[in-house]
Amino acid sequence: MATTEELKRKAAEAALEYVKPGMVLGLGTGSTARLFLEGVARLVESGMDLKAVPTSLATAEAAKKMGVPLTSLEESMWLDLCVDGADEVDRRLNLIKGLGGALFREKIVATASKRFVVVVDQSKLSSRLGTKAPVPVEAHPFGWKNVSAALQALGAQVELRQKEGEPFRTDNGNHILDAAFGPIQRAAKLASAIAGIPGVVGHGLFLGMAHAVLVGTPKGVRTLVPRQTT
CATH class of the missing domain: 3.30.70.260 (ACT domain)
Structure with a gap:
């Protein structure tokens, strides 16, 4: 049986496929976002040209230690991709975020990004927000x-x-x-x-913001996207 940590890592590793050379990234805060950051650091070490805007002081410190070049919204107003975790995800891919305490900056960075990809393990899925998290x-x-x-x-x-x-x-x-x-x-x-x-x-309801949710499961990673409405 896969551990929660292993499921988180599966989702975080899958998100690296969205990263392309020359991108400016938004780096989330929390345990799953930290696993994605580790992957970004490997890409930078391999020679990929990347810069990133952190959503917290803790993420900024970790990124610096891993050698990931940082920038700011003052220097890079619009980002190519933001990857972050979530505390709860409903069927419409609405989110509750903020149990890590960085919700204000996380929402700004996610909104400033062309694509917002969320990485979670399957325990974060629920039929309705508020069922699992405040x-x-x-x-x-x-x-x-x-x-x-x-x-x-x-x-x-x-x-x-x-x-x-x-x-x-x-x-x-x-x-x-x-x-x-x-x-x-x-x-x-x-x-x-x-x-x-x-x-x-600010508040931790992130509604209609996620472009994709990558869910780590024992059978692999499920990619969830919002339903198209006409």
Whole structure:
């Protein structure tokens, strides 16, 4: 039986097929995205001309150690490809992201990319968002309790994320509120409601953004693409 780590690696390795010489990449944050980064480092070491924009300080540090050349959105406003993980993926390839705390920058980089490819193991698939993961909400420290109350009014059970006994801080200096709504019936409506709360910097609902989801399974990698609507 393949381990979760092995399934993640299968998906990450499959994503390397999307990488072409001369590309500017968006590098995600998290365990599966880290495996993709390791593959990118091998391509760079072999002589492939690549540059990348990291979505977190941790990813930037790892990329530097691996010898992957970095750039920024100021220097490279539009990217060719972003590869990142996800915490939950529904049947329409909508995502919950942000359990790693980098959701704000991840959404900016994914939106700035011509193609956004998501890499996950099969445990992240669900029939409806919110079944397996809470929705992370990045909130400014000023008034975060008001944001929490507003999320509760929308039906969530809310926890302030902690790290080593203190409120977790994102790379942007903000708090993360993990809002558990249970299975979400109307994700777009909820996303709009969360975004409209004063003090919210960003949220982990990534709707209609993924161009492909690569799923590591014991039988290989499944490639999921959004259904075409007419």
